[in-house]
Amino acid sequence: MEPDADKRELSLSDLRPAQARKDRKRIGRGLGSGTGRYSGRGIKGQKSRAGSHKMRAGFEGGQMPLAMRIPKLRGNTSRDAMPVGPFRTYSQPVNIRDLARFAAGEEVTPETLKAKGLIRSVRKDVKLLGVGEIEIALEISVHQASAAARAKVEAAGGTLTLLKEPTVKKTRKPKHKRQVADDESDADGTRAVEAAQTEEPDGASVETKPESEE
Numbered sequence: 549m550e551p552d553a554d555k556r557e558l559s560l561s562d563l564r565p566a567q568a569r570k571d572r573k574r575i576g577r578g579l580g581s582g583t584g585r586y587s588g589r590g591i592k593g594q595k596s597r598a599g600s601h602k603m604r605a606g607f608e609g610g611q612m613p614l615a616m617r618i619p620k621l622r623g624n625t626s627r628d629a630m631p632v633g634p635f636r637t638y639s640q641p642v643n644i645r646d647l648a649r650f651a652a653g654e655e656v657t658p659e660t661l662k663a664k665g666l667i668r669s670v671r672k673d674v675k676l677l678g679v680g681e682i683e684i685a686l687e688i689s690v691h692q693a694s695a696a697a698r699a700k701v702e703a704a705g706g707t708l709t710l711l712k713e714p715t716v717k718k719t720r721k722p723k724h725k726r727q728v729a730d731d732e733s734d735a736d737g738t739r740a741v742e743a744a745q746t747e748e749p750d751g752a753s754v755e756t757k758p759e760s761e762e
Contacts, residue, residue, distance in 0.1 A: 639673040639692060642666055644700055645680020652684040658691075660710075673712060682706070 575587040589596040594609070605615050642661060649664045658670045665704055667674060676688065678696025685705035691712040693701075701708045 595678055640667045640669070641675055641677050642690070643677045643679040644682045644697055647684075647686060647688075650684070650686055652686070655685060656686050656688040658689075671718040676701075678709070730751070 567737055573583065574581070575583040578584045586596070594600050600633050604617055608614070646666050647656060649666070650660075654660075658667065658674050661667045661674060662670055673691035675692035676694065676697040678694050678700055682700055683703045686701070687707050687708045687709075688701060689711055690712075691710065693710065723734045
């Protein structure tokens with residue numbers, strides 16, 4: 549009597565996949581196989597060539613792609629120019645009137661501003677603006693501040709400290725030293741000639757008159 553199928557020992561010959569496997573499609577194996585001759589690629593054309601199914605994203609068969617057909621955003625987009633596009637800078641504004649939530653003598657920092665709900669993140673710069681009035685003395689430490697805000701804080705007896713050095717605008721380079729020296733020498737020589745023409749040997753000045761036309 550054979551033991552039950554559930555109770556017999558498991559062997560390698562009994563292993564079966566959980567899902568039946570499906571043989572892959574073997575193409576190009578002769579006309580009688582059903583997938584010979586053109587091997588499912590059709591007759592000629594780009595898609596019948598090797599590597600034709602590995603085209604880059606956005607490739608449209610050689611015609612003008614969409615990324616080049618649509619209009620572009622004009623303007624300065626370099627890092628040295630006005631900060632636009634990927635180089636846009638952002639600072640969180642806080643007005644003077646918003647500091648009424650602090651008590652006199654309290655320290656104002658990005659962390660305390662976030663705790664009071666005035667800013668959302670401490671990872672972005674904070675700029676103090678001069679909208680409103682302040683009547684209490686506070687110790688304020690922010691990244692940037694307007695001139696009006698600084699004047700109002702100091703007028704109320706408080707202090708304002710910048711956590712970030714202000715950016716210095718680029719200035720034009722001065723002329724080369726040799727060129728400056730040449731310009732000065734030319735100017736001095738011209739003055740000397742004019743002085744010699746308008747002075748007499750004894751030092752008295754002579755009034756020059758234009759020559760009469762012949």
